[in-house]
Amino acid sequence: MAKREVCVIGVGMTKFERCERDFTDLVREAVTDALAMAGVRPEELEQAFAGYVNGMSTQGQRALYGMGIGGLPVYNVHNYCSTGSSALHLAYQAIAGGLNECVLAFGFEKMQKGPLEKQLTGLENIAKEADKGAPPVAARMFGDGGRQHMELYGTTREQFAKVSVKNHRHSVNNPRSQYREACTLEEVLASRMVYDPLTILQCCPTSDGAAAAVVCSREFAAKHGHGRPVKIVAQAMATDKLEDFAQGALGMIGVGMSRRAAQAVYEQAGIGPEDVDVIELHDCFSTNELITYESLGLCKEGEGGRLIDTDAVTYGGKWVVNPSGGLLSKGHPLGATGLAQCAELVWQLNGMAEKRQVEGARIGLQHNVGLGGACVVTMYRRD
Amino acid sequence: MAKREVCVIGVGMTKFERCERDFTDLVREAVTDALAMAGVRPEELEQAFAGYVNGMSTQGQRALYGMGIGGLPVYNVHNYCSTGSSALHLAYQAIAGGLNECVLAFGFEKMQKGPLEKQLTGLENIAKEADKGAPPVAARMFGDGGRQHMELYGTTREQFAKVSVKNHRHSVNNPRSQYREACTLEEVLASRMVYDPLTILQCCPTSDGAAAAVVCSREFAAKHGHGRPVKIVAQAMATDKLEDFAQGALGMIGVGMSRRAAQAVYEQAGIGPEDVDVIELHDCFSTNELITYESLGLCKEGEGGRLIDTDAVTYGGKWVVNPSGGLLSKGHPLGATGLAQCAELVWQLNGMAEKRQVEGARIGLQHNVGLGGACVVTMYRRD
Numbered sequence: 001m002a003k004r005e006v007c008v009i010g011v012g013m014t015k016f017e018r019c020e021r022d023f024t025d026l027v028r029e030a031v032t033d034a035l036a037m038a039g040v041r042p043e044e045l046e047q048a049f050a051g052y053v054n055g056m057s058t059q060g061q062r063a064l065y066g067m068g069i070g071g072l073p074v075y076n077v078h079n080y081c082s083t084g085s086s087a088l089h090l091a092y093q094a095i096a097g098g099l100n101e102c103v104l105a106f107g108f109e110k111m112q113k114g115p116l117e118k119q120l121t122g123l124e125n126i127a128k129e130a131d132k133g134a135p136p137v138a139a140r141m142f143g144d145g146g147r148q149h150m151e152l153y154g155t156t157r158e159q160f161a162k163v164s165v166k167n168h169r170h171s172v173n174n175p176r177s178q179y180r181e182a183c184t185l186e187e188v189l190a191s192r193m194v195y196d197p198l199t200i201l202q203c204c205p206t207s208d209g210a211a212a213a214v215v216c217s218r219e220f221a222a223k224h225g226h227g228r229p230v231k232i233v234a235q236a237m238a239t240d241k242l243e244d245f246a247q248g249a250l251g252m253i254g255v256g257m258s259r260r261a262a263q264a265v266y267e268q269a270g271i272g273p274e275d276v277d278v279i280e281l282h283d284c285f286s287t288n289e290l291i292t293y294e295s296l297g298l299c300k301e302g303e304g305g306r307l308i309d310t311d312a313v314t315y316g317g318k319w320v321v322n323p324s325g326g327l328l329s330k331g332h333p334l335g336a337t338g339l340a341q342c343a344e345l346v347w348q349l350n351g352m353a354e355k356r357q358v359e360g361a362r363i364g365l366q367h368n369v370g371l372g373g374a375c376v377v378t379m380y381r382r383d
Numbered sequence: 384m385a386k387r388e389v390c391v392i393g394v395g396m397t398k399f400e401r402c403e404r405d406f407t408d409l410v411r412e413a414v415t416d417a418l419a420m421a422g423v424r425p426e427e428l429e430q431a432f433a434g435y436v437n438g439m440s441t442q443g444q445r446a447l448y449g450m451g452i453g454g455l456p457v458y459n460v461h462n463y464c465s466t467g468s469s470a471l472h473l474a475y476q477a478i479a480g481g482l483n484e485c486v487l488a489f490g491f492e493k494m495q496k497g498p499l500e501k502q503l504t505g506l507e508n509i510a511k512e513a514d515k516g517a518p519p520v521a522a523r524m525f526g527d528g529g530r531q532h533m534e535l536y537g538t539t540r541e542q543f544a545k546v547s548v549k550n551h552r553h554s555v556n557n558p559r560s561q562y563r564e565a566c567t568l569e570e571v572l573a574s575r576m577v578y579d580p581l582t583i584l585q586c587c588p589t590s591d592g593a594a595a596a597v598v599c600s601r602e603f604a605a606k607h608g609h610g611r612p613v614k615i616v617a618q619a620m621a622t623d624k625l626e627d628f629a630q631g632a633l634g635m636i637g638v639g640m641s642r643r644a645a646q647a648v649y650e651q652a653g654i655g656p657e658d659v660d661v662i663e664l665h666d667c668f669s670t671n672e673l674i675t676y677e678s679l680g681l682c683k684e685g686e687g688g689r690l691i692d693t694d695a696v697t698y699g700g701k702w703v704v705n706p707s708g709g710l711l712s713k714g715h716p717l718g719a720t721g722l723a724q725c726a727e728l729v730w731q732l733n734g735m736a737e738k739r740q741v742e743g744a745r746i747g748l749q750h751n752v753g754l755g756g757a758c759v760v761t762m763y764r765r766d
Contacts (some may be wrong), residue, residue: 003482013492047620053440055755057436057461057462057466057756058461058462058463058753058756058757060753060757061622061623061755061756061757064625068625070622070623070624070625070626070627071559071621071622071623071624071625071643072622073620073621073622073757074462074622074756074757075460075462075469075473076460076461077458077459077460077461077463078440078441078459078460078461079440079457079458079459079736082439083440086458090458090473093476093480093482094476094480096480096482097476097477097479097480097481097482098477098480098481099386099479099480103452111452151733190409236595237430237456238454238456239444239453239454239455239456239457240444240448240453240454241453241454241745242448242453242454243449243453244453260454370441372441372444373440373444373457374441374456374457
């Protein structure tokens with residue numbers, strides 16, 4: 001059956017930061033802003049998909065009740081770091097399949113201080129290792145992936161560090177970013193070593209925040225005054241195949257699912273990476289951004305290091321990757337990240353990104369991955 | 384846009400009980416049985432919706448990897464006690480909207496001993512009250528709802544207790560039920576008082592278990608040899624409206640959302656309660672079954688007590704309600720319940736329910752509610 005066109009007519013996000021605000025307060029801000037940009041009243045929403053990793057089973061309802069929205073079907077969705085885009089993908093499907101005209105996707109997280117394994121149910125044994133001084137498990141996995149890449153392709157510590165320099169520089173222009181200070185290559189390399197090759201400036205910080213998107217049909221968008229809305233032209237979720245886990249450290253950090261999700265999106269859209277203008281990708285660690293250049297087909301396998309050396313992935317280059325500052329500098333409140341990436345791309349394609357605007361951006365690509373979970377890749381276009 | 388017909392061609396469930404088996408082992412049994420009944424290979428599944436309340440963010444993937452199924456998009460869905468049917472509702476939408484031909488919904492739970500508030504993230508304060516000897520919070524809420532019903536309509540303790548007698552009697556014929564012993568009205572009333580009017584035999588037990596359903600299009604069903612499959616003819620989710628919470632104890636236990644979800648289903652299907660043959664409804668406590676007779680329109684508001692007195696809701700009556708034994712006797716592993724109800728109805732409509740078969744059952748109704756969460760009502764039919 002033919003899919004319907006799916007549009008994103010409103011987005012919102014809080015500043016990402018460590019803060020004292022309650023999750024209901026964060027969600028209220030993000031959803032209110034998304035509805036205002038869309039020009040949509042809460043009563044027009046037909047379903048809501050709430051993404052978060054930590055918390056009670058029905059936090060989505062609680063957040064909406066807290067802002068006076070009741071009676072709306074809500075699904076609470078969890079997929080670790082790809083939670084936000086999993087909620088977005090369900091929203092996309094509700095519209096693409098023609099069952100709804102307008103739905104809401106939102107994501108949020110109140111994180112506790114400390115490494116990931118201290119915050120997630122079920123990782124108590126790993127958390128005990130962290131108590132004994134072991135590096136955080138995520139840094140170990142993405143560090144090992146980086147070192148495998150160095151061994152296989154000769155990638156250098158400097159090349160990984162350049163990713164952080166770029167994203168921190170981008171975030172100077174993003175008022176919603178947790179960090180907004182540029183740093184030099186020397187500073188990145190000289191910062192505290194967490195797990196080789198990852199220094200602390202190559203690891204995303206601990207963040208609180210929320211983000212939201214109003215997703216609708218083309219007809220609904222037009223009725224609400226959006227004559228030229230941002231469309232999701234393709235979206236795909238992939239998960240690990242069992243054989244991926246036998247591919248060493250790179251297999252463990254989702255390279256296989258990233259490639260498959262990207263490939264599916266390029267095929268669905270009939271648009272390849274060469275036509276993309278702006279990209280938000282999952283740079284939880286500098287190594288993962290560089291490796292993901294290859295998974296998304298921006299360069300051949302093994303050439304990610306050379307790509308960052310040529311300045312092809314920043315303003316003035318072929319693509320601007322992570323104009324928001326990415327997870328590395330903007331922050332990474334788990335459930336919110338996939339919707340914050342969506343917000344940045346929708347702002348960019350609407351020409352609303354102010355000082356960090358990518359000139360003439362028409363096609364955007366989003367990549368959000370969660371270990372042990374899923375990878376969701378999304379292509380946006382504004383004609 | 385017109386919805387496509389949605390079929391359930393395979394179901395499976397483990398015996399519900401307290402057990403030492405790991406959740407991956409429980410899921411393997413339920414999913415394997417559902418696929419076998421459907422005659423579907425894992426490679427034919429396009430998406431999976433995993434429901435559970437407790438556990439890591441990506442338990443759904445872990446369970447599938449554990450049985451050798453990788454590469455399948457998985458959404459982990461949470462909605463407290465309506466989690467299982469929330470996963471089922473997403474599966475329904477994937478088919479109804481025409482985006483998929485065949486998907487999997489499964490639910491599972493490994494519960495810890497003790498009241499609900501000891502097992503759920505975010506209820507730590509209530510758990511402390513339980514430590515001091517307060518009755519479990521769920522018993523208090525559904526007990527208060529029962530007492531409000533007594534005050535408003537003259538319902539008696541005996542009428543509530545009769546629900547338990549009926550469901551325990553039904554479960555004698557269900558080999559997957561946690562309890563399989565009939566009990567008398569006197570025994571129910573004389574068992575330990577948990578919270579007036581709820582004695583322990585009127586409260587669902589603590590259970591482990593898993594259940595699964597293979598959901599597909601009519602065309603897919605036909606290709607797999609299911610010429611006369613069970614169809615989901617209507618399904619709706621409703622959530623609390625803010626004004627419901629002002630309706631006293633009955634408002635707090637989801638009466639409003641139950642009514643709205645049922646009404647939506649009757650309208651979608653063009654079939655009313657009078658045409659239903661067999662019902663699985665959310666009898667977490669005896670009071671809730673009696674009150675739900677009214678929410679589902681089996682009788683008028685306030686007449687639930689009289690309905691149980693007339694034997695209209697057991698074999699030989701107008702409907703058979705909870706032939707499986709219901710949550711009260713079969714057990715209630717939170718995430719599995721909504722899919723176990725589905726399994727029972729699919730077996731009933733296929734004439735596969737053995738000693739507990741409802742003769743000539745053609746139309747089935749499912750009601751699954753989660754507090755603070757959602758109510759999902761589903762109507763099944765086999766022509």
